[in-house]
Each structure stands twice: as structure tokens, then as C-alpha cells.
Amino acid sequence: MLLKIALAFLLVVVVxxxxxxxxxxxxxxxxxxxxxxxxxxxxxxxxxxxxGITVVALILFGSLLFLMFVVVPSTLRxxxxxxxxxxxxxxxxxxxxxxxxxxxxxxQSPQSPMSPELRNFxxxxxxxxxxAIEGVTAIIFVFVLAIYLLxxxxxxxxxxxxxxxxxxxxxxxxxxxEMSGVVLAYMRGQAITCFLCGGWAYLVLILCRVxxxxxxxxxxxxxxxxxxxxxxxxxxxxxxxxxxxxPMRALIVFGGYMLYxxxxxxxxxxxxxxxxxxxxxxxxxxxxxxxxxxxxxxxAVLILPFVAAYPIVERIWLREKLPDDTVxxxxxxxxxxxxxx
Numbered sequence: 001m002l003l004k005i006a007l008a009f010l011l012v013v014v015v016x017x018x019x020x021x022x023x024x025x026x027x028x029x030x031x032x033x034x035x036x037x038x039x040x041x042x043x044x045x046x047x048x049x050x051x052g053i054t055v056v057a058l059i060l061f062g063s064l065l066f067l068m069f070v071v072v073p074s075t076l077r078x079x080x081x082x083x084x085x086x087x088x089x090x091x092x093x094x095x096x097x098x099x100x101x102x103x104x105x106x107x108q109s110p111q112s113p114m115s116p117e118l119r120n121f122x123x124x125x126x127x128x129x130x131x132a133i134e135g136v137t138a139i140i141f142v143f144v145l146a147i148y149l150l151x152x153x154x155x156x157x158x159x160x161x162x163x164x165x166x167x168x169x170x171x172x173x174x175x176x177x178e179m180s181g182v183v184l185a186y187m188r189g190q191a192i193t194c195f196l197c198g199g200w201a202y203l204v205l206i207l208c209r210v211x212x213x214x215x216x217x218x219x220x221x222x223x224x225x226x227x228x229x230x231x232x233x234x235x236x237x238x239x240x241x242x243x244x245x246x247p248m249r250a251l252i253v254f255g256g257y258m259l260y261x262x263x264x265x266x267x268x269x270x271x272x273x274x275x276x277x278x279x280x281x282x283x284x285x286x287x288x289x290x291x292x293x294x295x296x297x298x299x300a301v302l303i304l305p306f307v308a309a310y311p312i313v314e315r316i317w318l319r320e321k322l323p324d325d326t327v328x329x330x331x332x333x334x335x336x337x338x339x340x341x
Contacts, residue, residue, distance in 0.1 A: 023298070029146075030302075030305070034188060034191075035146070039052040039056060064139060079215050175317070178312045182305055182312070192272045193224055194225060196264070197221060201256075204256035209245060210253060229292075
């Protein structure tokens with residue numbers, strides 16, 4: 001008994017120590033699942049698998065280079081410009097609209113998000129020193145691991161299934177295949193909605209001549225990964241900076257962001273996710289809260305496909321242990337729920 005407790009404690013310690021690596025492996029697995037159908041599609045069109053994986057590698061590392069040498073420098077430049085012109089713009093708006101002067105003064109206070117310390121931080125850059133090196137290294141490792149999963153993933157998967165007891169192998173294989181469909185729908189949907197959200201935000205901000213349009217669009221791109229909460233996070237700074245241009249511009253920006261959120265929730269998401277990611281808003285909020293508490297923003301993003309995959313586990317593994325009508329009732333309730341990202 002004591003030996004089992006010691007081994008369990010040792011396992012927990014190992015998982016805690018290796019959790020950053022485990023997290024990167026999970027992200028690499030999600031990427032591999034997302035790109036595997038593309039590689040299979042190329043194979044169906046008489047493109048060798050090795051060449052197809054090379055194309056995926058070029059896409060991944062090309063995106064990283066584009067981010068590092070195009071998006072990040074432009075974002076930093078616009079952030080510095082906003083930081084430099086912020087005092088002059090706030091004074092002009094306060095003179096024209098005295099009713100908003102207290103709000104603008106609060107933005108200039110040392111405790112506010114627009115304090116001089118933050119402006120100095122923006123001027124120096126967002127990705128500096130060892131944090132930038134560690135971040136880029138982690139991304140490269142994830143990409144390399146995803147590529148190797150595309151190369152050897154099927155062999156590793158067959159080996160893992162063979163380790164299971166013979167009576168569980170069919171269930172395990174069925175679970176993995178159905179869960180891969182959920183993960184694929186999630187990753188594909190997130191890629192589509194994030195690019196649409198970032199592009200729409202950039203268009204609205206450019207048309208309204210809001211300073212720092214590119215940093216705000218990049219913020220919208222990443223915040224769209226987090227349902228509900230991300231909409232609030234991306235909208236607030238955009239409206240505040242638009243307020244520096246004029247109250248009408250701020251209203252237009254707010255309306256533009258809300259319009260996209262409505263269109264995404266009721267038209268885009270049901271089409272790009274289909275029935276694979278059918279989750280109620282309450283479930284999404286609870287999942288995001290739990291994932292965010294445990295692992296921050298990354299946990300809030302990664303927890304959703306696993307929550308969406310629970311009905312698969314229930315249907316395949318728990319059907320015999322649950323009452324006859326429980327699984328059917330759960331599936332019926334899920335179909336009535338609102339599909340969210």
C-alpha cells in the first residue's frame with residue numbers, strides 16, 4: 001500500500017516537473033491532427049507523403065518568419081507611435097469633450113494601463129531578452145515535434161494501442177478516431193475565425209483611423225481564441241483608443257466589433273465547426289474559467305476540445321455503467337445547446 005502511494009506521489013511530481021514539455025506536446029499533437037488531412041489530400045492527388053510534410057513544414061516555419069520579421073516589427077513600431085502621441089491626443093480630446101476628461105485623466109494615472117511605465121515598456125518592445133528567445137525556441141520545438149508526429153505518428157499510435165488490453169483496443173481506437181474529428185474541427189475553426197476576426201478588426205480600425213490599428217488587430221486575432229472573455233478583452237482597448245480620435249469613432253468601433261461577434265457566433269461558427277463542437281455557453285464559460293485558472297490563457301484555449309470530446313468518452317466507455325436513458329438524454333440536450341467557439 002505504501003509503495004503504491006509513493007509511486008502515485010512520484011508520478012504527480014514527474015508530471016508537475018514535465019508539465020511545460022507535456023503542454024508543448026499537446027499543442028504539437030493538435031497541429032499534427034490539423035495538418036494530417038491536408039497531407040492525406042496531397043497524397044490522394046499523387047503527391048508523396050514526404051513532400052506533403054515538407055509543404056506543411058514550409059507553412060509552419062514561413063508563418064513564424066512572417067510573424068517575427070513583418071508582424072512583430074510593425075506592431076512594435078505602431079505601439080511606439082501610440083505611446084509617443086498619447087499625451088497630445090488625450091489633451092486634445094479633453095479640451096474638445098470636457099465630459100470625458102476624468103476618464104482620460106484616469107488613463108494617465110500611474111495605476112492605469114496607459115501609465116508612463118507601460119508607455120516606456122511599449123517603447124522598448126514587447127519581445128525582448130530571454131523571454132523572446134525562450135518563446136521562439138518553444139515555438140520551433142513545437143513545430144518540429146508536430147512534423148515528426150506527421151512522419152511517425154501512425155506508428156507511435158499503433159504502438160500505444162497495442163499496449164492496451166486486447167478487449168479495450170477497439171474502444172480505444174474508436175475513441176481516438178472520433179476525438180481526432182473534434183480536434184480537427186476545433187483547430188480548423190479557430191484558424192478560420194481568428195484570421196477573420198483579426199482582418200475585420202484591422203479593417204474597422206483603419207477605416208476609423210484609430211492609432212495602433214495593427215497591434216489592436218493582432219490582439220483581436222489572439223483574443224478570438226478565448227470565447228466570450230476574449231471579445232471583452234479585444235474590444236475595450238480598441239474603443240478607448242478610438243475615443244482619442246472622437247466619440248463617434250469609438251461608437252463605430254464598438255458597433256463593428258459587436259457586429260462581428262454576432263456574425264461569428266450565429267453564422268460563421270455553426271458552419272466551420274459543424275456538429276463536432278456543440279457546447280453551450282455555460283459550458284464554455286466554466287471550461288474557460290477552469291482552464292484559465294489552471295494554465296492561464298493557454299489553458300483556457302486548449303481545454304475546449306477536450307470538453308467537447310467528453311460525450312465521445314461517455315458514449316463509448318461509460319454507456320454500460322450509466323442508466324440506459326442517460327447518454328441519450330445528454331446527447332439530446334447537447335443538440336439543443338448553442339454552438340460556440
